[in-house]
Amino acid sequence: MVSFFRRKKDKDAAAGESGDTRKGSLDIEALAAAFPKAPSAAGADGNDDERAAADAGTGAENEARADEAPATEPEATGAGAGAAVLDDPTPAETVAPAPVAATPPLSSNAQDKPAAAPGKPGWRERLRGSGFSRGLGGLFSRNPKLDDDLLDEIETALITADVGVTATTGLVEHLRKRMKAREFADARALLAALRAELVALLEPVAKPLVIDTATRPFVILTVGVNGVGKTTTIGKLARRYKDEGHGLMLAAGDTFRAAAVAQLQAWGERNGVAVVAQGQNADAASVAFDALQAAKARGVDVLIADTAGRLHTQQGLMAELGKIKRVLGKLDPTAPHEVLMVIDGTTGQNALSQLRQFHAAAGVTGLVVTKLDGSAKGGVVFALAREFGIPIRYAGIGERPEDLRVFDAEAFVDALLPDELGNA
Numbered sequence: 001m002v003s004f005f006r007r008k009k010d011k012d013a014a015a016g017e018s019g020d021t022r023k024g025s026l027d028i029e030a031l032a033a034a035f036p037k038a039p040s041a042a043g044a045d046g047n048d049d050e051r052a053a054a055d056a057g058t059g060a061e062n063e064a065r066a067d068e069a070p071a072t073e074p075e076a077t078g079a080g081a082g083a084a085v086l087d088d089p090t091p092a093e094t095v096a097p098a099p100v101a102a103t104p105p106l107s108s109n110a111q112d113k114p115a116a117a118p119g120k121p122g123w124r125e126r127l128r129g130s131g132f133s134r135g136l137g138g139l140f141s142r143n144p145k146l147d148d149d150l151l152d153e154i155e156t157a158l159i160t161a162d163v164g165v166t167a168t169t170g171l172v173e174h175l176r177k178r179m180k181a182r183e184f185a186d187a188r189a190l191l192a193a194l195r196a197e198l199v200a201l202l203e204p205v206a207k208p209l210v211i212d213t214a215t216r217p218f219v220i221l222t223v224g225v226n227g228v229g230k231t232t233t234i235g236k237l238a239r240r241y242k243d244e245g246h247g248l249m250l251a252a253g254d255t256f257r258a259a260a261v262a263q264l265q266a267w268g269e270r271n272g273v274a275v276v277a278q279g280q281n282a283d284a285a286s287v288a289f290d291a292l293q294a295a296k297a298r299g300v301d302v303l304i305a306d307t308a309g310r311l312h313t314q315q316g317l318m319a320e321l322g323k324i325k326r327v328l329g330k331l332d333p334t335a336p337h338e339v340l341m342v343i344d345g346t347t348g349q350n351a352l353s354q355l356r357q358f359h360a361a362a363g364v365t366g367l368v369v370t371k372l373d374g375s376a377k378g379g380v381v382f383a384l385a386r387e388f389g390i391p392i393r394y395a396g397i398g399e400r401p402e403d404l405r406v407f408d409a410e411a412f413v414d415a416l417l418p419d420e421l422g423n424a
């Protein structure tokens, strides 16, 4: 049987993997529409126009470039921690832990969901609904024959699950060769081989983030497109690192979205972690600068800086990431020590062009793939691994603080594959 995707493959490969901008812009619009935000009043920063366009999902982002140079970069003054060193003299405010009762909910429904079971069973429980799991599960529940049709159907299932044409073709053609060489006794043996190949694809990128305790503070800069879960991930990381005994500070560098600063402060309050903030519309680089100064002065182990979501096509906003990095580098030439890009697992193949652009602008050193629970197809993780080889540090498998797992190639693959093989 020649699958639908086999027929479409050449066309899709040309459009999707060679960076067809028209297709990309449709994906971007869909993404922006999926995470609508009320456009805020435009500030003095020309970047606000880009942000407003992105948040309103107008598709005007390509025209709304902010061409002006980023605002004046703060100088390393040797001033005390938290000192105002900006053109805008708004002092940085360090939020001390507050009563938990005052903390707003993490999100509308996060509180009501049952916690994921710890360890590998949590992966399977959360990823069962993924497109990947459903596609292959349906296939193997029919006891298929070991033949070319089965490989075509596997190919369709993988592409449908966002694995991408290049990665899928590589996997399937290798399995086909092995089948022709009579390596497999039956379909189950083929599935076992598929599992091994999927794990082998992910193993090189399953490299946990190691906090270098000799570097103090170890600075993590989080970046990503709007609404992918950056602030939520920072909250989860704060909980994790605090539990591991690290002294922490957070920098509320998402100064665009009205609720982002409050959201981060809520996470800080809940976990007893100080948050450096200057409020909405402050210069993100200056927040990062103040926060690093404060973290150094206090001897904090880990500083995690949030940034506003930005579409990867918005050149002015992408350049702002470079500015934040440069400003951090004035206080510590080795900072940031990790540029952690958060990617929404439901984004599909558009995640590849996002990562390409963010990597070019900010030098991404690690990934967090979020929202792998629920409706995510899961396959994009394989496409990212194959194309970039950038370490995948964590997987977000829910909204609760404990729903951030160190990325584990075997646990992830087993959670996606039919029950009889997966031992997660």
Ligand SMILES: Nc1nc2c(ncn2[C@@H]2O[C@H](COP(=O)(O)OP(=O)(O)OP(=O)(O)O)[C@@H](O)[C@H]2O)c(=O)[nH]1
Pocket: 106, 107, 110, 224, 225, 226, 227, 228, 229, 230, 231, 232, 233, 254, 257, 260, 307, 308, 309, 310, 370, 371, 372, 373, 374, 395, 396, 397, 398, 399, 403
């Ligand atoms: N189901 C699920 N939801 C998640 C996960 N991570 C984050 N979210 C949700 O995604 C939504 C957006 O998360 P935020 O942390 O606000 O995203 P952001 O990237 O900071 O957003 P911007 O500031 O607009 O760029 C929230 O409703 C989160 O609860 C995850 O792993 N699974």
